[in-house]
Amino acid sequence: QNVILINPFEVPKGQETETIVYWEAARDFLMEQPGYVSTELHQSIQPDAKFHLINIAEWESIETFKAATSKMRKELKQKPIEGMKFYPALYDVIRK
Amino acid sequence: QNVILINPFEVPKGQETETIVYWEAARDFLMEQPGYVSTELHQSIQPDAKFHLINIAEWESIETFKAATSKMRKELKQKPIEGMKFYPALYDVIRK
Numbered sequence: 001q002n003v004i005l006i007n008p009f010e011v012p013k014g015q016e017t018e019t020i021v022y023w024e025a026a027r028d029f030l031m032e033q034p035g036y037v038s039t040e041l042h043q044s045i046q047p048d049a050k051f052h053l054i055n056i057a058e059w060e061s062i063e064t065f066k067a068a069t070s071k072m073r074k075e076l077k078q079k080p081i082e083g084m085k086f087y088p089a090l091y092d093v094i095r096k
Numbered sequence: 097q098n099v100i101l102i103n104p105f106e107v108p109k110g111q112e113t114e115t116i117v118y119w120e121a122a123r124d125f126l127m128e129q130p131g132y133v134s135t136e137l138h139q140s141i142q143p144d145a146k147f148h149l150i151n152i153a154e155w156e157s158i159e160t161f162k163a164a165t166s167k168m169r170k171e172l173k174q175k176p177i178e179g180m181k182f183y184p185a186l187y188d189v190i191r192k
Contacts, residue, residue: 003141004138006102006104006138006147006152007104008104008147020190024191032171036106039155039191039192040157040189040191040192041180041189041190041191041192042100042102042169042187042188042189042190043187043188043190044185044186044187045099045158045185045186045187045188046185046186049183049185050183050185051102051104051183051185054102054187055153056102059149062141064102075121076127076178079181087145087146088148089140089142089146090140090141090142090144090145091138091139091140091141091150092139092141093136093137093138094137094138094139095115095116095119095123095135095136095137096136096137
């Protein structure tokens, strides 16, 4: 049963573009991994939102997601962005 | 052009059920308002996630969303849940 990754990003002022470039490199790596289904990066309309960017992705299983992200941490060496914080977690839909 | 509301909730330990009941009352009110399209409440699979619940809803416009939520604040008197924090903001999809 597919799982949903929701990852809110706190983006330091002036680092919006760098953060999107950072995200695109991760997406390009992850979309090649088994179990990847889709992803949508959301940008806040109001500039003062706590989470300027939120990624919402779908994966075929918890296991394929964990395997892909641990492979990415080993193989995709990205310079972290000073002050950027993010809170990835997996979710199920419980109410509509 | 539709907008997406993403609302991460920090849920105090032991208050998960009360928070879902609180959310359901708000959903029942908002779904009757003009501009409402859909909503999905997400619950984290891991219990220790920072945001135990995240609501993702779609609205026809920023204006209809703002009108509906300000009407809700006036008409729907709900006892706030001690320690619950939430960070609603409107988003557009910028990358897939």
